Amino acid sequence: MTLFRTTVGAALLFACLDHAAMATTQNVIFNGTVTATCTLVVGSNGTMTVSPDLQSLSSHNSGGSAGTVTLTTTGGVSLSVDPVTLTTVPAADSTATTWTPTYLSSGAHTIAETGSSTALTAPGADLVSVHLAGTKGGSNRFANGNYQATVTLRCE
Amino acid sequence: MKHALNLAAALAAGLMPIAAGAQSMSPMRGEVNSFTDAFAVRVFPANPYDRKIKVEIHVYDQDFQPVDAKISPSVFQLGSQASRPVLVVVPFGGAAERKVRICTESIPFPNQQTQIRAQICGKFFGHRKS
Numbered sequence: 001m002t003l004f005r006t007t008v009g010a011a012l013l014f015a016c017l018d019h020a021a022m023a024t025t026q027n028v029i030f031n032g033t034v035t036a037t038c039t040l041v042v043g044s045n046g047t048m049t050v051s052p053d054l055q056s057l058s059s060h061n062s063g064g065s066a067g068t069v070t071l072t073t074t075g076g077v078s079l080s081v082d083p084v085t086l087t088t089v090p091a092a093d094s095t096a097t098t099w100t101p102t103y104l105s106s107g108a109h110t111i112a113e114t115g116s117s118t119a120l121t122a123p124g125a126d127l128v129s130v131h132l133a134g135t136k137g138g139s140n141r142f143a144n145g146n147y148q149a150t151v152t153l154r155c156e
Numbered sequence: 157m158k159h160a161l162n163l164a165a166a167l168a169a170g171l172m173p174i175a176a177g178a179q180s181m182s183p184m185r186g187e188v189n190s191f192t193d194a195f196a197v198r199v200f201p202a203n204p205y206d207r208k209i210k211v212e213i214h215v216y217d218q219d220f221q222p223v224d225a226k227i228s229p230s231v232f233q234l235g236s237q238a239s240r241p242v243l244v245v246v247p248f249g250g251a252a253e254r255k256v257r258i259c260t261e262s263i264p265f266p267n268q269q270t271q272i273r274a275q276i277c278g279k280f281f282g283h284r285k286s
Binding site: 035036037038039040041042045046067069077082086130148149150151152153154155156 | 180181182183184185202204205257259261262271272273274275276277278279
């Protein structure tokens with residue numbers, strides 16, 4: 001009789017414990033969508049210096065510096081520069097200048113210097129260096145005075 | 157036309173993302189169905205800088221020619237790490253569909269020799285339903 005009571009009690013206890021454990025199990029589902037994004041933060045603008053033959057005004061020349069931009073993206077975007085249209089030149093400069101904007105990148109995407117569009121497929125952050133070079137041909141030379149140009153860096 | 161703008165604005169609500177800090181513009185992709193002669197997109201330009209900046213919104217076609225769209229507002233100041241909604245209503249111009257770029261441009265810092273204009277462009281596709 002004692003054995004019977006012990007067995008029934010143990011069985012009931014097990015049934016209760018098992019039932020309680022099953023009642024507390026439930027899954028919670030989380031969903032999230034990350035859409036294509038791109039952030040550009042201009043760190044510094046560039047400086048151009050003139051070459052000894054006065055036919056190049058460029059951030060590549062000695063003493064010149066590239067502009068820097070921090071790029072952060074989820075990927076699925078492209079990076080490019082526009083042809084330069086906004087320039088200010090001194091009054092003494094009446095000859096044509098060919099402006100060539102380029103960029104290069106290090107970080108999540110290693111991009112050699114280019115003026116073409118580059119697809120950024122992977123996510124990550126980059127330091128983008130933006131260069132600008134102005135050149136004159138023939139006997140034309142850069143003149144004394146202040147030059148200014150605007151480069152548009154686009155992420156789309 | 158007022159009803160068309162209201163409907164377009166209502167359709168734009170379908171594209172509204174959760175605005176977050178440190179994004180230059182969100183969303184950057186979108187497809188809109190419209191039953192009117194225009195479609196609307198609501199974008200959220202953001203200022204990732206630690207200072208106030210001036211922002212301009214422009215709309216271009218696929219060849220980067222300006223599009224005569226209604227932008228509200230088109231030029232504004234944005235505080236550090238702030239974001240705000242901008243409503244863009246693009247006319248179909250008689251076409252059944254239209255692809256446009258909506259671009260957020262920061263105004264370059266003045267008094268520098270080589271200025272950099274950062275431009276974030278989103279691509280949006282409007283379909284006119286009859």
